Amino acid sequence: MSRLFERAVRGESVERFPVWMMRQAGRYLPGYRAIRAKTPFLDLCRTPELAAEVTLEPIELFGMDASIVFADILLTADAMGIEVTFPDKGGPKFLSPIRTPADVDRVHAADEERTRCVADTVSILRRELPAETSLIGFSAAPFTLCAYMIEGGSSRDYLITRQFAHAHPAAFERLLGLVADALIPYLKEQAAAGAGVLQLFDTWGAVLEPELHRRWVIPMTKRVIDGLGADRVPVIYFPGLGGEGRLEAATATGADALSVDWQTDLASAYARVGDQVRLQGNLDPAILLTDPETIRARTHAMLSQVPAGKAHLVNLGHGIHKDTPPENAAAFIDAAQSFQPRQDASA
């Protein structure tokens, strides 16, 4: 069957714009919080029945057009020998980050046993989701996964990663290549298990200067997408926070769609790259902390910037905030699904 979201990612004409939200399964939902009260985060990711249950919660509540398998981008780092923990506060932590070229030798090919849980969750979901709901599989893009491995956790400016890239370019490139090659079978496995679309998250992709971005961030993402093969499912690439200036560069990855953050001007993004790729985004997640009326008005204002005939993929500009009232998430989904796209013969 031809699902609305998949038709839109391919750039086919659609009767309305499909919608989902980054981090749509998460702490703003009561069912998720109840499960997390009893289950550590990594155990939740590694228990397919539970991961499927939290993935389905927002679909059952709000009826988005696409669902994203519940997992985390850092599971692959862990499977490559760089162990990660998720303490209750302060975000993920790596116990021994990569800080020297010799540390790159600790990185091994991904142990597929350790990430099989994600494909298992995908299989359950494809059986349990409504037939018309798309299922998205995902991974990090190589640069962002390497940035976490080097930095050891989240960071404001990724200074240690940038220093490493400049001080040890050969080791940095080797690490990127190892990670890129590990992501290919991981993503293929998710597609084989039933993910109809894949999204690559390069959340920190824009922290590198333009020359290094062109040298590493884009080609390593392209290496992953090319590695998926000619018969791959559609791919969405998130070029990262502050990535507006990198959109033209990002089209060279070969992705079918680019996901843009809320700082990106949607009309000018369409003018610059909208003939080469589809665009996804980009409501400021802070708007979901206001009220249903404001959310409806801001969502419709955003969607009126989409040129006639384009199939926009409605989303937030980044993950939903944990303090979002669920009724505000409902208002966003409803506003997106009730929006009437402008029609035009030039589609």
Ligand code: CP3
């Ligand atoms: O979107 C979904 O609903 C699917 C699940 C998903 C999670 N993480 C679950 C999660 C996805 C697609 C991700 C991707 C991810 N993970 C990214 C890329 C997207 C982005 O947000 O930029 C990144 C950078 C990570 C790494 C990561 N995982 C961080 C930095 C954190 C802590 C941040 C926070 O909000 O606490 C996580 C933990 C995490 N991953 C949570 C969830 C629901 C919160 C965990 C919890 O305490 O329950």
